[in-house]
Amino acid sequence: MVAPHRKKSVVHHNPHDHSHDSTPQKNHHNRVKAAERKRTVSISKEDGIEYNKRLRKLHKEFLNQTEDGHDSEERPRSASNSDVELPILDPDCDPENPKKVTFSEISSAAFNIKNGVQRTPCVRSLQLSTKFEMDLYFKKEYLQVTGSFKERGARYALSKLSSAQKKGGVIAASAGNHALALSYHGQQMSIPVTVVMPVIAPLMKIQFCRSLGATVIIKGESIAVAKEFALKHGRENHLKYINGYDAIDILAGQGTIGLEILEQVPDVDTILVPVGGGGLIAGIAVAVKTLKPEVHIYGIEAETCPSFTEAYKAGHVVNAVAKASLADGLAVPSVGGNSLETSKGLIDKVITVKEENIALSILRLLEVEKAVVEGGGAVGLAAILEGKVPELKGKKVVSILSGGNIDSTVLGRSIERGLAVDGRLVRLDVVVSDRPGGIAELTTTIAQLGASIKDIFHERAWISADVFHVKVKVVAETRGKDHVEEMETALKKIYDNVQLY
Incomplete structure (x- = not known):
């Protein structure tokens, strides 16, 4: 005897009776809750990544169930989208399907932005070269209009937008340099820009963005909260979200620094690159290693947030603990998936430096080079001061001074801390x-x-x-x-x- 086919419960569901509420959407909701509870009690560094993978899987199952013929009118209110709200994902930066920037894209970026950003000098330091027994050059990216290398990627990303996207505008989450770069070049290219900044963002940078015509939204205690809001706000208002350190166009724009260095110091042996989210070193590594594979690329980050060190060692993105640092621009708990994938096999060494040496580096650059540089831009010299690169003696080295947007009070404290260390x-x-x-x-x-x-x-x-x-x-x-x-x-x-x- 053949058993009769079981009817789907959704057909006989009474919207006023919740005693047998077992729709696929409700089950999906329960699975999400279970995943959240599991994440809460876990202490694994990879937990955040696994959690995101589970959410993506559940999200796909949810969409498949919807496409299989479940009418939205048949869903009970308790299983509405608001009850099973999932994180909004950046389609350009999917850690499960990372992309790699190519040399051709970097070459395209160099052509497209050459009239929009500064070609910064790369100057040999006489005093520091003598002191450390190497030919030490500084690539002065802090001389860009808004004070950082971020302008390169921002300019190129804006130039790649479609006509409709340029008209609608863009949105980004940033605590400083990326927001400034987008605001400035958005103004130059007549593209509306909205930036979401956490409450910890310096007031000076917030006011600067507004003076450049950007719409500034202050949201969240951290950049992670600001990003989540920016993605949601962008989707609701049809704004293109631009990731400041992981979008492929951003990586291509940053890579143009590598091309300039090879033109300015053709026989360079090693390039010291500050590392935060990984976009800068990824772009530079592709540009330099394509043209001159023998040039060494060293990534430098603060000891208080070794996110790139741990990710590069593990071979995948991991969540690091980010503590307060003078190099606040590098304190990114999780590096970009595209950046990490692009960097694989191209980085010769990753180094972490102590806070006291970052402070001393800021002081040295101020006194010797007359350069006001933020902590993130000073880490290359900090690695030399700390004695982490003894193999570079007698070599030709370029250290990238990536930015100069340091708060006045932080500068004062850095000088005093540097004097004490010295x-x-x-x-x-x-x-x-x-x-x-x-x-x-x-x-x-x-x-x-x-x-x-x-x-x-x-x-x-x-x-x-x-x-x-x-x-x-x-x-x-x-x-x-x-x-x-x-x-x-x-x-x-x-x-x-x-x-x-």
């Missing part, structure tokens, strides 16, 4: 007699040793010695680490309790 700013704790003339004797001794007192204060309540002594804390400017050692030796001959920081 031994030119030192803190002394000295216990002296609390009798008249005790502190005066200390300040006289410091002056005779050739140091300049910047700050001084003393405390009595928390000192462990007797009540007839006082601890004096002094911040002094010195000539360097050798001078600090001389001061320490001289002071310890006079005082029993001396500490230097």
Whole structure:
């Protein structure tokens, strides 16, 4: 006996009776919830990637079910799209189907943007070349109109838009440089630009974008939240979303820096490239390795956010923990899928640098090169200062100074931090007699040793010695680490309790 065919429950569903609510959409909703719970408890670095894969799979199943004949009028309200809302995905940057930028696209970008962006100088540093025993050149991308290399990719991406897209406008999520680049070139090309910026974005950059005619939306505590909103807003308002570090046109535009370097320093041995989302190094690597495979490409990123280091080692995108960094422009927790795929086999070394050396690098560039450079642009020199590239002695090296949009207060802190690392700013704790003339004797001794007192204060309540002594804390400017050692030796001959920081 053949069992009768079971009828689909959706045919007899009563919209007022939810006791047997088991539609495919509801099951889909339950699967999404289960995936979210699984993601919450997981501690794997690859968890975010696996989660996105599951969501993509569920999204496809949901669309297939809809196409198989489920009438939208037959769906219960509890299974509406608002209940099973999935993340909006950027169609140009699918980590499951990454694309590679080609040399022909970079060549096309070079032709298309040559009249729209600056051809920045690549200058040899006499002092630093002598100090580090190498021919050290700096590619000064901070001299672009908006202060960063981002203009190259933005200009090319805008030039590749269709007539309808140019008329409708574009949208992007950015905390700074990409937003500025799109705003400026959108104004130059009469293309409406909307930028979504997180609340942590510097006020100076927000105002600059508005002055360039862009529509600025402040949304979210992080760039991830801003991006999610930008994708949704772009879809609802028919705006083309432009990913600042992973769209193929962006990578092609950034790659033009590599072509310029090979023209300006034809016999270059190694190029030091700052790495955040990976778009810059991907484009440069393709351009340089195509024309001169023997040139080495080094990626440099902050130790506080080694996202590219971990992804390149793993062979796929992973989520790294991003901590606060002077190189805030490089603090991208997850690199771009297209960028990583393009970079595979083309990067010779990936290096992470410490925060104190980024600060010292900013100071060195300011003093020696008269260049105001943000933390992300200073990491190449930081790697040299930290001694991470000893093999480059005697070589011809180009370090890319990718941007100069550093906040004034951050610049001030970076200078002080750099002076401290360099031994030119030192803190002394000295216990002296609390009798008249005790502190005066200390300040006289410091002056005779050739140091300049910047700050001084003393405390009595928390000192462990007797009540007839006082601890004096002094911040002094010195000539360097050798001078600090001389001061320490001289002071310890006079005082029993001396500490230097």
